[in-house]
Structure formats: C-alpha cells, structure tokens
Amino acid sequence: MTRTPLMAGNWKMNLNHAEAVHLVQKLAWLLSDKRHDYGKVEVAVIPPFTDLRSVQTIVDGDRFSLKYGAQDVSAHASGAYTGEISAGMLAKLGCSYVVVGHSERRQYHAETDEIVNAKAKAALGEKITPIVCVGEGLEVRQAGEHVPYTMAQVEGSLAGLSKKQVAGLVIAYEPVWAIGTGEVATPDDAQEVCAAIRGQIRESFGDEAADAVRVLYGGSVKAANVAGIMAKADVDGALVGGASLEADEFGGICRFYDMPVLP
Numbered sequence: 254m255t256r257t258p259l260m261a262g263n264w265k266m267n268l269n270h271a272e273a274v275h276l277v278q279k280l281a282w283l284l285s286d287k288r289h290d291y292g293k294v295e296v297a298v299i300p301p302f303t304d305l306r307s308v309q310t311i312v313d314g315d316r317f318s319l320k321y322g323a324q325d326v327s328a329h330a331s332g333a334y335t336g337e338i339s340a341g342m343l344a345k346l347g348c349s350y351v352v353v354g355h356s357e358r359r360q361y362h363a364e365t366d367e368i369v370n371a372k373a374k375a376a377l378g379e380k381i382t383p384i385v386c387v388g389e390g391l392e393v394r395q396a397g398e399h400v401p402y403t404m405a406q407v408e409g410s411l412a413g414l415s416k417k418q419v420a421g422l423v424i425a426y427e428p429v430w431a432i433g434t435g436e437v438a439t440p441d442d443a444q445e446v447c448a449a450i451r452g453q454i455r456e457s458f459g460d461e462a463a464d465a466v467r468v469l470y471g472g473s474v475k476a477a478n479v480a481g482i483m484a485k486a487d488v489d490g491a492l493v494g495g496a497s498l499e500a501d502e503f504g505g506i507c508r509f510y511d512m513p514v515l516p
C-alpha cells in the first residue's frame with residue numbers, strides 16, 4: 254500500500270499570531286512553486302492555539318492544500334476545565350490534526366498513556382486525526398530497552414481503538430534524546446523503532462491497519478538529513494520542531510525527495 258508522506262511542523266511555544274501569518278504565507282508561496290512536485294507529500298503546521306484562527310484564514314485562501322492542527326487537546330468535551338481546549342473547538346477551527354502525548358507534555362505535564370489515550374479518543378470523536386507521540390529517553394536507550402519501552406507506550410496510547418481508527422492514525426516516534434539537541438537518530442535507529450511500531454500494530458490491529466497507519470520520525474530533522482530518514486521503509490514522514498520555524502528550511506524538508514542522502 255502507498256502511504257502519503259506527512260511532514261508536520263510543530264512550532265511548540267513559538268510565534269505569535271502576526272509571526273504565524275508571515276510564516277504560513279511564505280510557506281504557502283513556497284509550496285505553490287510549480288517547479289517542485291510538492292503534491293507527493295502532505296504538509297501540516299502545528300502552531301500554538303492562539304495562532305490557529307489566523308492560520309485558518311491564510312489556509313482558506315491558499316492554493317496549496319496546507320493542513321494544520323493543534324499541539325494538545327482536552328480529553329473532556331466541555332465544562333469546568335480552566336485553560337483547556339476541546340476537540341470540538343479545534344474541529345470548528347478546521348484542524349485536521351492534533352498532537353497527543355508529545356514527550357514535552359508527558360514530561361512537564363505528567364501525561365500518562367491513559368491520558369494520551371483519552372485525548373486521542375476525544376480527537377477521533379471530532380474527526381480530527383491524532384498524531385500520537387511515543388519514544389524513549391536517553392537512559393532507556395542506553396539500557397537497550399527502547400523497543401519494549403516504546404511498544405508499551407503504543408499499546409497504552411491506542412488501547413480500545415478500532416482497527417479502522419488505527420488505520421487512519423499518525424504515530425510519531427520521537428526519541429527524547431534527539432529532540433532539540435541536534436542529536437539526530439540514525440536512519441537505521443529510526444527504522445528499527447518505526448518498523449517495530451508497525452509490527453505491533455499488525456499484531457494488535459491487523460494487516461490493513463498496519464499497512465495504512467503512518468509512522469513519522471521526529472528529533473532534530475533538517476533539510477540536510479531528511480532524505481536518509483525518509484529512505485527507510487517504515488518511516489512515512491517527520492514531526493519537525495525547530496526546523497519548521499523557518500519557511501525555507503521546512504520547505505526543504507517537504508522536498509525530501511530532491512535532497513541528497515548523506516553518507
């Protein structure tokens with residue numbers, strides 16, 4: 254089965270709404286460049302909540318089908334949850350995606366697999382595709398436990414989802430030690446865990462889900478290293494942090510098929 258690659262730019266807590274407009278306009282202009290076949294790849298930006306309305310306005314008038322989404326969502330539909338944003342609110346803003354279980358949420362906000370699972374279900378209930386993040390820290394990697402550790406996160410985060418729901422999901426493997434450190438995992442490191450994730454999906458949810466689910470790699474992806482990572486069979490795209498804040502750099506990542514594979 255052919256899976257459409259997805260390049261998702263997670264801006265994290267960067268760029269106010271005016272800066273967001275500037276970046277998205279430049280990105281939309283780059284992506285409309287007919288010299289490049291950007292049609293081969295799906296591109297999404299994941300700005301802070303406060304930028305979503307502005308991004309929606311630009312994307313509505315854009316000729317390239319740029320997608321966008323949010324960095325988090327409440328597990329609750331509505332009510333007394335001060336500071337939270339519901340999936341219904343995100344759907345109303347036209348969000349296609351929402352990141353759930355990013356390692357920074359797991360680390361700084363004590364998000365467990367149960368919470369991530371509830372958030373993924375809330376998103377799916379509003380027809381928003383969750384980008385479910387998993388991945389190990391440095392100590393786990395050094396102990397050689399990265400595959401079982403990450404598989405346990407996958408199991409907990411996807412508990413109770415249907416085969417069809419899993420087929421439509423995006424899972425992002427982000428080794429925590431490679432996030433924002435410049436320490437990129439090798440393409441073989443990325444492939445090892447992305448393949449294990451697909452293998453686990455095959456076992457738990459069947460062939461159709463395993464062949465359709467998109468598994469991204471995230472962690473210090475740049476235009477210069479993206480081609481080697483994307484050459485791997487089980488890597489279907491990238492969740493990009495720092496490099497997504499620069500239109501030219503992110504545009505280069507989206508054009509991974511034109512980039513050289515580093516030795």
Ligand SMILES: O=C[C@H](O)COP(=O)(O)O
Binds near residue numbers: 427471
């Ligand atoms: O969500 C994105 C990841 O945390 C990767 O961030 P990074 O590309 O800055 O390493």
